[in-house]
Amino acid sequence: MNKEQFLAQLNSETGDNELVRYYDELVSDRIEAGEDENTVVASYDVQKIARSAGFEIAKKELHAETQNRRGGRAWIVILALCSVPITIPLAIAFIAIMISFFAVALGLVGGAIGGLVMGAAAVVEMIIIGESASFILLSLGAYLVALAILWILGVLFVRALIIFYNWIVVRFFKFRRAK
Numbered sequence: 001m002n003k004e005q006f007l008a009q010l011n012s013e014t015g016d017n018e019l020v021r022y023y024d025e026l027v028s029d030r031i032e033a034g035e036d037e038n039t040v041v042a043s044y045d046v047q048k049i050a051r052s053a054g055f056e057i058a059k060k061e062l063h064a065e066t067q068n069r070r071g072g073r074a075w076i077v078i079l080a081l082c083s084v085p086i087t088i089p090l091a092i093a094f095i096a097i098m099i100s101f102f103a104v105a106l107g108l109v110g111g112a113i114g115g116l117v118m119g120a121a122a123v124v125e126m127i128i129i130g131e132s133a134s135f136i137l138l139s140l141g142a143y144l145v146a147l148a149i150l151w152i153l154g155v156l157f158v159r160a161l162i163i164f165y166n167w168i169v170v171r172f173f174k175f176r177r178a179k
Contacts, residue, residue: 003027006041013050023049101161108154115150119143 001009006027011020023044030040080087122143126136 001038001041003031003037003041006044006046009046010049013046019049098165101164105154105158105161108150108157112147112151112154115143115147119147 007020007024027040031037
């Protein structure tokens, strides 16, 4: 096999013109140094060169892709720095809203517990004053219905708040993992 056949076979195996030019120069330099063309060409294995060239091409593509990702990270950092004047007040407002939600939930639960104590005190007061049994039972029934409604609202609000916090935590950590 002569130099032209070797280069044609190398081109058909790899399709990389830069690699073919490299081996063209390499073989030409060795021939100019006084080696026989057939011996020089026989010292190279086209299949082995094609395999290693495929590996090198994949390595270059991976390196280029990694460089592109790093460039994308730089833009994210720049955008994050530019958005600080907006995101910090939004974060503070978000934290204030979450604290107020907890305060409302605590108020509902505390109101239900306080209502229980006050209702018991009211029933005892009515008995001491000497109200009629029908009025005491009517007041006790209305009180228990109101207390049950308040308790149910408190429990539902706390559950909704827990679901909301879990949703936010999952979204935040999914965003962090994606980075």
